[in-house]
Amino acid sequence: MPNRYNGENIDDLFRDSLGSGERMPAAPVWQKIEAELDNDKRRKFLLWCRPIVAAVVVLLIAGLYFRNPDGNLIRRTVFTAKPAQRSANHPLASTKTSGNLPEDHIVQKVSRPTLLGKASSGQGRGKSPMFDLTLPRAIPPESIASPRPGGKVIVNNPVSKPLPGGLVRAGTVRHPFYITAYISQELAGYNLADHDSTKPQGREVEKRQGTSFSRSVGVLVTYPLASRWLIESGIGLSRSITIGNPGKTVAVQDNNGKVSFLVNTVTGYGYVASTAAANLGDSATTGKVTGELDYVSIPLNVDRKWTIRRLDVLAGAGLSANLLTHATIRTSIAGQAGADHQQQVAQYGLRKVTYGWAIKSELRYRLSRVYAASMIATFKNAVGPVNVHTAYSTYPYNFGIGVGVTRTF
Amino acid sequence: MLNKPADIPPHELKTLINGCVAGDRSCQQTIYERYAPKMMLLCLRYSRNTQEAEEILQDGFLQMYRHIDQYKFTGSFGSWLRKIMINSALMRYRGRSTEKRVIPLALEFETMTLSVDFMDRLGEQELIRLIQALPPAYRMVFNLYVFEGLKHREIAGVLKISEGTSKSNLSDARAFLRRALTHNLKEAK
Incomplete structure (x- = not known):
C-alpha cells in the first residue's frame, strides 16, 4: 500500500509499509542454496566415511604388519598327509618321510603356500631350505597327538583346517623381525650461514674450525612392511666432537655476571673463567677448543631389501629426531697463570631438539639362521640449524661407516 | 515460480518439514518458494543493497535446512524462520561491524x-x-x-x-x- 508522509510517526510509516510485504528474490538464489545443499551432502558423506577410511587404514597397516616378507600371507605352513592318499602327481609324492615319525606319516614344512601354485625351492636365494622334513621348531613335538586311525598327524593348533588334497594346515609361523646393534664412526662437517654481515663471527669460527667427527652406538629394529620393504627405527647415542684451532677471545660478562672469556665454537659458545684478574674487553688467546655434543637420536627409516644368496642389501632413507643431552667446551686460556689447565664448561646457544634426514645402505651377511654381520654406511644432514645464534646458523652433516650384529627373531 | 502464498495448511507444512529433515529436495524447494518472498523483504531492510539481502537470505535458508530437525512444531514456522533470518543478518553485521563507516x-x-x-x-x-x-x-x-x-x-x-x-x-x-x-x-x- 502506498503511504503518504505527512510528518507523522516515522516508525508507523515504515512498519505499515514494510512490516508485511513480499519481495521476490532473484532466481539464482535458490540455485546457490541448492548447490550448497549438495555440498552439505558431500561433506556429510565424507564425515560418515571418515571412520571407515580410518578403519581401512588400520586394517591395511595391520595387514602389512602380519604380511609375510616373501609377499605371501603365510610364510611357513605345516601340512600333513597320509601317503596312501597321495597320487603319483600329488605335490607331496616325492617327499621323504621323517625318521622320527611313523612310517605312514609325513610332515612337510613349506615356506610358501603351495596352494597358490607359487611353490619354489627357494634355494639359491639365501633362504632356509624349502623342504624341511622334520617338524618345524615353531611347533613343539609334544603338541603332536597320536596318529588317528586314518593316519594323519594332528597338530594341536586352533587355526588348523582341512585343505584340498588331504592336506592339513597345521600351523603358521610369524615372519621375523631383526634387531641390529651397531657402532659407527662419522666424519662431520658444518655449513654455516651468516646472518649478520657486520659481525664476522661465523666466518672467523669457520676459519678456526679444525676436524670434526662423531661416534654413535645404537640399536635398530627392522620390521618387514612387505616382501622387500622394511621399516626401521630404534635409538642411538652419539657424541659429536668439534676441534677448533687456537684463537683470540674477549672477556665478557657471563650468565652469572662474572667476567669470563667468551669462547665460540662452530656450534655454540661457552664462558671460560679467567685464571687471573680480567676486565671486560680484555683479550686473550685460547688453546685448542674442543666442543662435545651428546645426542639421543630416534630414526625412522624405510628400506628396500635385495637378497643375493646369504647377503641382504638394504638401502633406504628416513628422518631422525635428535635430543641434546649434554654439551660442553674444553679449552685453556693462554697467556695467563695456569694457562695449561684445561677447563671444561657448558656450551650454550644450542637447540634442545633438532631434526635431520638420512640416507643409508647396509650389507647384512647371514652367518647363521639367527645371526648376521652388518656393515652400515650413512649420510645425515640437519633439517634446521643446531644453534640459536643470531650471528650465524650451523647446519651439520656427516658421513659414517659402522659395523653391527643383527639377530633375527 | 515464487507465486504461492506463505500460508500453508498445518498438515501440509508438517509433511514438508519432515521431507526437509529427510533431505527431500522438492520439499526444500517448496518451503523456499512459499517463504522466500516474505523473508526477502526482511533481508532487504537489514542490508545495504539487494545483493547483500540475497546473501542474507541464502545464509538464512541454509541454516534453516541444516537445523530444521530442531523445529518442534510448537510455534509458527514462519516466526521461527524469521528469527533465523534476523540471526543471519546479525551475523553478517557483526562480521562487518569493524568497518566503521562514517556517512555524512x-x-x-x-x-x-x-x-x-x-x-x-x-x-x-x-x-x-x-x-x-x-x-x-x-x-x-x-x-x-x-x-x-x-x-x-x-x-x-x-x-x-x-x-x-x-x-x-x-x-x-x-x-x-x-x-x-x-x-x-x-x-x-
Whole structure:
C-alpha cells in the first residue's frame, strides 16, 4: 500500500509499509542454496566415511604388519598327509618321510603356500631350505597327538583346517623381525650461514674450525612392511666432537655476571673463567677448543631389501629426531697463570631438539639362521640449524661407516 | 515460480518439514518458494543493497535446512524462520561491524535519487532504499526496535552495545530518515 508522509510517526510509516510485504528474490538464489545443499551432502558423506577410511587404514597397516616378507600371507605352513592318499602327481609324492615319525606319516614344512601354485625351492636365494622334513621348531613335538586311525598327524593348533588334497594346515609361523646393534664412526662437517654481515663471527669460527667427527652406538629394529620393504627405527647415542684451532677471545660478562672469556665454537659458545684478574674487553688467546655434543637420536627409516644368496642389501632413507643431552667446551686460556689447565664448561646457544634426514645402505651377511654381520654406511644432514645464534646458523652433516650384529627373531 | 502464498495448511507444512529433515529436495524447494518472498523483504531492510539481502537470505535458508530437525512444531514456522533470518543478518553485521563507516548525513540523502511521485506515493521501494541508506549500526537498531519490537535493553544485549547507544542510534536513525523525507519533499516542491 502506498503511504503518504505527512510528518507523522516515522516508525508507523515504515512498519505499515514494510512490516508485511513480499519481495521476490532473484532466481539464482535458490540455485546457490541448492548447490550448497549438495555440498552439505558431500561433506556429510565424507564425515560418515571418515571412520571407515580410518578403519581401512588400520586394517591395511595391520595387514602389512602380519604380511609375510616373501609377499605371501603365510610364510611357513605345516601340512600333513597320509601317503596312501597321495597320487603319483600329488605335490607331496616325492617327499621323504621323517625318521622320527611313523612310517605312514609325513610332515612337510613349506615356506610358501603351495596352494597358490607359487611353490619354489627357494634355494639359491639365501633362504632356509624349502623342504624341511622334520617338524618345524615353531611347533613343539609334544603338541603332536597320536596318529588317528586314518593316519594323519594332528597338530594341536586352533587355526588348523582341512585343505584340498588331504592336506592339513597345521600351523603358521610369524615372519621375523631383526634387531641390529651397531657402532659407527662419522666424519662431520658444518655449513654455516651468516646472518649478520657486520659481525664476522661465523666466518672467523669457520676459519678456526679444525676436524670434526662423531661416534654413535645404537640399536635398530627392522620390521618387514612387505616382501622387500622394511621399516626401521630404534635409538642411538652419539657424541659429536668439534676441534677448533687456537684463537683470540674477549672477556665478557657471563650468565652469572662474572667476567669470563667468551669462547665460540662452530656450534655454540661457552664462558671460560679467567685464571687471573680480567676486565671486560680484555683479550686473550685460547688453546685448542674442543666442543662435545651428546645426542639421543630416534630414526625412522624405510628400506628396500635385495637378497643375493646369504647377503641382504638394504638401502633406504628416513628422518631422525635428535635430543641434546649434554654439551660442553674444553679449552685453556693462554697467556695467563695456569694457562695449561684445561677447563671444561657448558656450551650454550644450542637447540634442545633438532631434526635431520638420512640416507643409508647396509650389507647384512647371514652367518647363521639367527645371526648376521652388518656393515652400515650413512649420510645425515640437519633439517634446521643446531644453534640459536643470531650471528650465524650451523647446519651439520656427516658421513659414517659402522659395523653391527643383527639377530633375527 | 515464487507465486504461492506463505500460508500453508498445518498438515501440509508438517509433511514438508519432515521431507526437509529427510533431505527431500522438492520439499526444500517448496518451503523456499512459499517463504522466500516474505523473508526477502526482511533481508532487504537489514542490508545495504539487494545483493547483500540475497546473501542474507541464502545464509538464512541454509541454516534453516541444516537445523530444521530442531523445529518442534510448537510455534509458527514462519516466526521461527524469521528469527533465523534476523540471526543471519546479525551475523553478517557483526562480521562487518569493524568497518566503521562514517556517512555524512546531508551528503548521503542529497545523492539519493528517489522517484518523482515520492511525495504522493511512498512505495516499498523508496522506503527500503531509505533504510538501506542508513549507516549499518542505525539500520540494525531501527529494524530491531521498529519491526521486531525489541526494547533498548534487549537491543543492547543483541548488538553488544550500551542501552544509551541503542537509544542514540535509534534517535539518529529517525532523524536521518525524517530529514531525508523532508529534504526530498522540499526538492519535489
